[in-house]
Amino acid sequence: MRIKFEPERSVQTLLSVGTDTSAATIEWTMSLLLNHPDVLKKARAETNLILPSRLYSTVPLLLPHESSDDTTIGGYHVPRQTMLVVNAWAIHRDPKVWDDPTSFKPERFEGLMKGGHEAYNYKFVQFGLGRRACPGAGLADRVMGLVLAALIQCFEWERISEEEVDMSQGTGITMPKAKPLEAMCKSRHSLSTLLSQL
Numbered sequence: 001m002r003i004k005f006e007p008e009r010s011v012q013t014l015l016s017v018g019t020d021t022s023a024a025t026i027e028w029t030m031s032l033l034l035n036h037p038d039v040l041k042k043a044r045a046e047t048n049l050i051l052p053s054r055l056y057s058t059v060p061l062l063l064p065h066e067s068s069d070d071t072t073i074g075g076y077h078v079p080r081q082t083m084l085v086v087n088a089w090a091i092h093r094d095p096k097v098w099d100d101p102t103s104f105k106p107e108r109f110e111g112l113m114k115g116g117h118e119a120y121n122y123k124f125v126q127f128g129l130g131r132r133a134c135p136g137a138g139l140a141d142r143v144m145g146l147v148l149a150a151l152i153q154c155f156e157w158e159r160i161s162e163e164e165v166d167m168s169q170g171t172g173i174t175m176p177k178a179k180p181l182e183a184m185c186k187s188r189h190s191l192s193t194l195l196s197q198l
């Protein structure tokens with residue numbers, strides 16, 4: 001067997017999987033924050049508040065996998081070479097796994113996040129698990145943390161009307177918002193002072 005290495009395609013794939021997923025996660029998280037001003041206020045006060053987007057898993061079915069051998073999972077016989085799809089979206093909203101699953105409560109992650117991604121006890125699988133888990137998870141965590149912190153710390157955010165931000169979900173391997181987020185923002189007073197000193 002010959003394997004053809006195509007660096008251009010690899011770079012394109014990395015750029016695509018790395019940017020769509022991170023951008024969508026940031027958009028979902030900002031939408032959640034705009035619908036929960038109390039959490040937004042808390043996030044501004046606590047710069048280390050963890051805001052994982054569990055409710056709106058941006059890769060809701062992970063990527064298809066294939067069983068390398070016959071096996072039995074949860075009483076079901078799975079023959080070799082079966083395509084396996086993990087429904088992360090359903091796991092993240094399962095009341096048997098999460099207390100009050102559909103509420104946006106970032107504080108539920110305090111403590112749970114300390115041991116790295118493998119320590120989530122198979123509850124939070126936004127990046128998959130095991131050998132084929134997302135290799136960009138560490139980078140994505142850091143980039144999303146920095147971007148969200150900058151957006152929250154540097155700007156005042158408001159919804160465009162009294163109505164809550166529409167959280168309907170579109171379809172795609174990376175789950176988009178059905179209606180792109182529109183919000184109002186203005187730079188915070190502290191930022192204007194800082195910028196005027198540059």
Ligand code: HEM
Binds near residue numbers: 063
């Ligand atoms: C919020 C951001 C991201 C999310 C939610 C995400 C999620 C995922 C998921 C669920 C998988 C499949 C895991 C599985 O099926 O078990 C995956 C695979 C992958 N991700 Fe990410 N990802 C993100 C960011 C990134 C970034 C920044 C990069 C690279 C710069 C990246 C590169 C990849 C690659 C190359 C794979 C395929 C790995 C393989 O098949 O062995 N991802 N990602």
